[in-house]
Amino acid sequence: MELSVYLRNPYIAAGLAIIAVFLAFAALAEYIAPYSPVDSVAPPLQPPSPEHIMGTDNLGRDVFSRVVYGSRIVLAIVAMSIAFSGVVGSLLGLTSGYLGGLVDKVLSFVMDSLYAFPSLVLAIALSVALGPSPVNAAVAIAVVYIPTYFRMIRGQVLSVKNEGFIEQARVLGLPPSRILFKHIMPLVSGTLMVVFSMNSADAILTEAALSFIGLTVQPPTPDWGFDLYKGRGFILAGSWWLMAFPGLCITLLALGFALVSEGVSKITGAKLR
Amino acid sequence: MTTVLEVEDLWVKYFTLTGVVNAVSGVSFKLGRGEMLAVVGESGSGKSTLGYALLNMVPKPGRVVKGRVVLGDVDVLKLSPEELRRVRGSRISLVFQDPFTTLDPLRKIGDQFVEFLMEHGLDEASAYRTAREYTEAVGIPGRVLDSYPHQLSGGQKQRVAIAMAISLSPEVVVADEPTTALDVIVQRQIMDLIDEVKRKYKSSFILITHDLSLALERADTVMVMYGGYVMEMAGREEIAGRMLHPYTRALFESLPRLGQRTLPKSLPGNPPDLRNPPPGCVFHPRCPKATEECRRERPMLVEASRNHFVSCIHPG
Numbered sequence: 402m403e404l405s406v407y408l409r410n411p412y413i414a415a416g417l418a419i420i421a422v423f424l425a426f427a428a429l430a431e432y433i434a435p436y437s438p439v440d441s442v443a444p445p446l447q448p449p450s451p452e453h454i455m456g457t458d459n460l461g462r463d464v465f466s467r468v469v470y471g472s473r474i475v476l477a478i479v480a481m482s483i484a485f486s487g488v489v490g491s492l493l494g495l496t497s498g499y500l501g502g503l504v505d506k507v508l509s510f511v512m513d514s515l516y517a518f519p520s521l522v523l524a525i526a527l528s529v530a531l532g533p534s535p536v537n538a539a540v541a542i543a544v545v546y547i548p549t550y551f552r553m554i555r556g557q558v559l560s561v562k563n564e565g566f567i568e569q570a571r572v573l574g575l576p577p578s579r580i581l582f583k584h585i586m587p588l589v590s591g592t593l594m595v596v597f598s599m600n601s602a603d604a605i606l607t608e609a610a611l612s613f614i615g616l617t618v619q620p621p622t623p624d625w626g627f628d629l630y631k632g633r634g635f636i637l638a639g640s641w642w643l644m645a646f647p648g649l650c651i652t653l654l655a656l657g658f659a660l661v662s663e664g665v666s667k668i669t670g671a672k673l674r
Numbered sequence: 675m676t677t678v679l680e681v682e683d684l685w686v687k688y689f690t691l692t693g694v695v696n697a698v699s700g701v702s703f704k705l706g707r708g709e710m711l712a713v714v715g716e717s718g719s720g721k722s723t724l725g726y727a728l729l730n731m732v733p734k735p736g737r738v739v740k741g742r743v744v745l746g747d748v749d750v751l752k753l754s755p756e757e758l759r760r761v762r763g764s765r766i767s768l769v770f771q772d773p774f775t776t777l778d779p780l781r782k783i784g785d786q787f788v789e790f791l792m793e794h795g796l797d798e799a800s801a802y803r804t805a806r807e808y809t810e811a812v813g814i815p816g817r818v819l820d821s822y823p824h825q826l827s828g829g830q831k832q833r834v835a836i837a838m839a840i841s842l843s844p845e846v847v848v849a850d851e852p853t854t855a856l857d858v859i860v861q862r863q864i865m866d867l868i869d870e871v872k873r874k875y876k877s878s879f880i881l882i883t884h885d886l887s888l889a890l891e892r893a894d895t896v897m898v899m900y901g902g903y904v905m906e907m908a909g910r911e912e913i914a915g916r917m918l919h920p921y922t923r924a925l926f927e928s929l930p931r932l933g934q935r936t937l938p939k940s941l942p943g944n945p946p947d948l949r950n951p952p953p954g955c956v957f958h959p960r961c962p963k964a965t966e967e968c969r970r971e972r973p974m975l976v977e978a979s980r981n982h983f984v985s986c987i988h989p990g
Contacts, residue, residue: 501734565775572729572770573790573838574763583789587780 410668416660423654426472434466438623446640456642458628459635467623468646474535474624475654478617479604481539482546483597489543490550491593497551498558499581509555516548524607528616538617542607546600553596557589595669598662605655625651678845678878679705679728679766684741686720686727693949697723697736699902700975703895705846708876710868712889714925715899718945721882724899725848727751728880729762746845764794767839771851773831777823783834784819787841794842808837811874812867829860833867840871850882865892886925890914898922901946901956904975908982918978918989920961955987963988 407413426433436442441461449456455464497508515523527541561567562585570580611617612626620627625647632643682702688695698720705711715721726732728743730750743750745766753761770776778786784805791801806816812833823831832852839847849868853861869892872879883889889896890910897907898921906919917923927939943960946952952959958968967987975985 565770565772566778569770569776569835570778570790571731572762572768573793574759574761575790575793576759579789579793584778584781 406668407665410664412660412664412667414664416657416662416664419653419657419660423472423476423650423657426469427476430470430473434463434469436463436466438462438466438470439621446635446638446643448640449642455646456640458632458643459640462621464628464642464646467628468625468650470623471625471628471647472650472654474612474618474622475605475608475626475651478535478539478542478608479601481536482542482604482608483601485539485543486546486600487550487593487597490547491554491589493547494551494554495558495581495585495589498555499562499577499585505555508551512548512551515544516552518545520545520603521607521610524611525614525616528611533616533619535617538608538611541611541616542604545607546604549600550593550596553592554589557592558585561585561588591669595665598658598665602655602658602662605651605658609651676707677704678707678746679880680742680744681728682742682744684724684727684743685739686723686732686736687739688723688736690735690949695736695948696902696951697948698727701741701899701904702975703897703904703907705878705880705895707845707878708872709894710872710879710881710892711895711897712881712883712893713897713899714883714886714889716884716945718901718948719899720902720948721884721899722850725768725850725880725882728846728848729766729768730758731762760794763790763839763844764842765844766846766848767842767844769832769835769839769847769849769852772855773828773835774855776835777831779823781822782819783821783823783826787819787834787838790838791841804841805837808841809834812837812871827860828856829863832856832860832864836864836867836871840875840877843875844877846878846880848880848882851884852881853888854884868892886922887929898925901951902948903956903985904983905957905986906982906984907975908984912979912982916982918982918984919986920963920988921957924960924962955985 439462442463443453443457443461445457445459445461447453447457453463453465455468458464493508497505524541524545527544528538531537531541567580567584570584608617609626612624613630615627615630618624618627628647629644632647635643684698684701686698688697701724703711713721713724723732723736727738728750730743730753732738738751741751745761748761750761750766777783787805788798788801791804792798796804805819809819810816814830814833818826818830826834852868853864856864865888868879871877881889881893893910895907895909896913898905898919900921906913906922913922917926924941928941930938941960946956946959954969954971955961955973958964961968965988971987973985973987975983978984978989
């Protein structure tokens, strides 16, 4: 399918634009952020002003600078977790679906068990068990989403593997790995895109939740979820900007991915049906 | 004539949830170099399962429970998965019934052809050369290798499938109803092609078909199967001249004939349920000559006359 078909879709274009802004924040944080994110640069709890467009926090740090730097953590964790769950989930799905038999039964059972957990609870439990760090948080989120990839890919493999040309490949003596990766994988990879776009917005929110309870980074590293948590103590004092801006960023980024997902499923849905 | 394939007392069963299906029961035959054996039978006679068993790829829940499939010097049923993979495609290959699904729709014909040859040890250059040579040998211009499967007609796809099947000069090519999905004109072309390949490359073919007239026209030896058993097996001319088994005769009489004013005779009834085959001869419930003895005793496959085998208590 042409890439331009995707790019011309208004949902996808809008979603990508939002994501691009945050990617730019992450990539160019040094140039975009006006102040250091960890140093006290002004009196504490200043409301938004021309010098500090999002105000300052209780330690006198610039909230906008923290928001800009904070995008790095969230994007890194989400990217890692998506890559990890996509690779592991689809490899397991491919082998399980292709081999069938006992392997398939055991793997499906394990995956269904994982799937049965509420995803946020599982992610929190895992990251508590692994200890707070960005990589561990990424692993925890990934494990939560592996079953989704697994189930989608496995289902696709099951429907493709009895096609005549797969049987033909076996008759011609092609090795299983080749059949799996050269003949089956290209047919099911479209599914990956759909699952990826479905999961990414969810993964952002899960990451924010983990950060909120302090399971990703250590202070004073800027992080949206954790800043949101800290800002909560000052909201009654009238310092609304401490929670509003990190919260807005989380919402916007999740919205960006959700828009892309909506667009992708509209296009592929139309093509599939 | 040298024997390239020898099947000895082959038994295949499907272990389904509703019972054990006796798909192939005690089939034995020999196939000489450059010969064509036609396996004839109606749906459910076990002929396709026999074809799969020859490549040791009976689909689950089926299993070969007994027997040997000796290809040259190896027993195909005893090979490790890796050895089996090497044998498939290079020493024994299979052409499927439906050419419309046997090619990967996402990849060019040539890529698939070359991929297959390279998996069997050819280097890229000679793989390309071989692919082109065999494509042209089956009557398709070499540029078709640059096409995608959907750009070819059914007949062309079947030609490609045959080209792939013969390109490594396998000792045996199993053709499972290779013409059933094609229209009659193309059917004839494909059968002519198989004849030509057989002569030119001295390959041996096993033609699995439900069409007795096709078998009598093309094969050297005809084997008639019913309910998983071999009913009758003989050379083409022998069997055409003297059908000993009532089932063979019933099949033959069901063929329409030119100039015949009456309808061809049909054989009432259905093939047996192989989870629960009838006692005695599997054919007795539909057999016009069945007697009490047929219900009790299962006839053995005996050599009624030289190289003419039949399993019937009342042959002739």
